Amino acid sequence: MRFTKMHGLGNDYVYVNCFEEVVDNPVEVAREISDRHFGIGSDGLILICPSEIADVKMRMFNADGSEAQMCGNGIRCLAKYTYEHKLVKPGGAFEVSGQEPFPSSLKVETGNGILTLGLLPDVNDVVQQVCVNMGDPKLEPASLPVSIDTDKVINYPLEVGGEKLLMTCVSMGNPHAVIFCNELDHIELEKIGPVIENHELFPERVNVHFVQVERGDYLVMKTWERGSGITLACGTGACSVCVAGSLTGQSDRVCTIRLPGGELHLNWSEKDNCVYMAGPAIEVFSGEYE
Numbered sequence: 001m002r003f004t005k006m007h008g009l010g011n012d013y014v015y016v017n018c019f020e021e022v023v024d025n026p027v028e029v030a031r032e033i034s035d036r037h038f039g040i041g042s043d044g045l046i047l048i049c050p051s052e053i054a055d056v057k058m059r060m061f062n063a064d065g066s067e068a069q070m071c072g073n074g075i076r077c078l079a080k081y082t083y084e085h086k087l088v089k090p091g092g093a094f095e096v097s098g099q100e101p102f103p104s105s106l107k108v109e110t111g112n113g114i115l116t117l118g119l120l121p122d123v124n125d126v127v128q129q130v131c132v133n134m135g136d137p138k139l140e141p142a143s144l145p146v147s148i149d150t151d152k153v154i155n156y157p158l159e160v161g162g163e164k165l166l167m168t169c170v171s172m173g174n175p176h177a178v179i180f181c182n183e184l185d186h187i188e189l190e191k192i193g194p195v196i197e198n199h200e201l202f203p204e205r206v207n208v209h210f211v212q213v214e215r216g217d218y219l220v221m222k223t224w225e226r227g228s229g230i231t232l233a234c235g236t237g238a239c240s241v242c243v244a245g246s247l248t249g250q251s252d253r254v255c256t257i258r259l260p261g262g263e264l265h266l267n268w269s270e271k272d273n274c275v276y277m278a279g280p281a282i283e284v285f286s287g288e289y290e
Contacts, residue, residue, distance in 0.1 A: 070173035072236040
């Protein structure tokens with residue numbers, strides 16, 4: 001099986017070009033290749049597939065083999081691969097309110113519908129930045145899902161280990177629980193992350209993010225990702241943090257978020273209610289896996 005290793009801010013995945021390759025059992029393959037000692041090592045597996053309704057289709061599997069609806073860092077890398085390997089012909093300019101347009105665009109079919117992405121290539125036609133229209137955030141408990149009887153889950157007191165944490169829940173096609181804190185370095189994410197991920201309130205588990213606000217337009221976050229554990233970055237998580245920050249008055253609708261792997265730029269547009277996320281995508285190496 002030919003593969004390519006890519007990452008967005010250290011959130012790394014193994015990509016397989018299913019225009020040319022066939023993966024019969026992606027659940028088992030994801031578990032095997034994600035192992036950092038006996039496999040290739042990654043946060044999961046992403047299949048780049050032909051689509052009948054978009055330019056290309058993304059299927060994403062976490063390191064534990066579970067299939068996820070979306071991956072913000074993963075889809076940026078998929079767009080870079082699709083463009084640079086000329087799998088399809090890209091579309092025209094991609095407009096973002098208040099920014100210079102991205103010269104090329106792609107439409108990607110995902111578990112969260114069809115998303116449009118803008119690409120910024122350099123003079124050598126190598127993509128340096130990708131901006132994703134992540135769509136409008138869903139706040140209704142049923143859309144995550146989360147078993148709380150309310151219209152929106154904003155600053156909900158979640159009790160964990162005898163402590164109450166104020167949690168805001170957002171769906172970006174996959175479920176997120178955002179918790180703001182004063183001292184991010186004091187959070188024992190490896191202990192509290194799996195407890196919240198598997199909390200009885202979340203029948204399909206949840207991605208967990210702890211956030212420290214430096215300024216209204218600059219936040220710092222750490223992530224426990226559903227099915228993968230601690231990751232260096234989470235694109236959909238950064239989108240949910242931008243939304244949660246605005247809803248709770250903690251941050252602006254346009255902000256930069258620093259993750260352990262680097263920075264993402266977010267814009268929860270008042271014009272169309274969509275969240276726009278921009279950041280880099282890196283191709284590391286390619287090879288064959290038996």
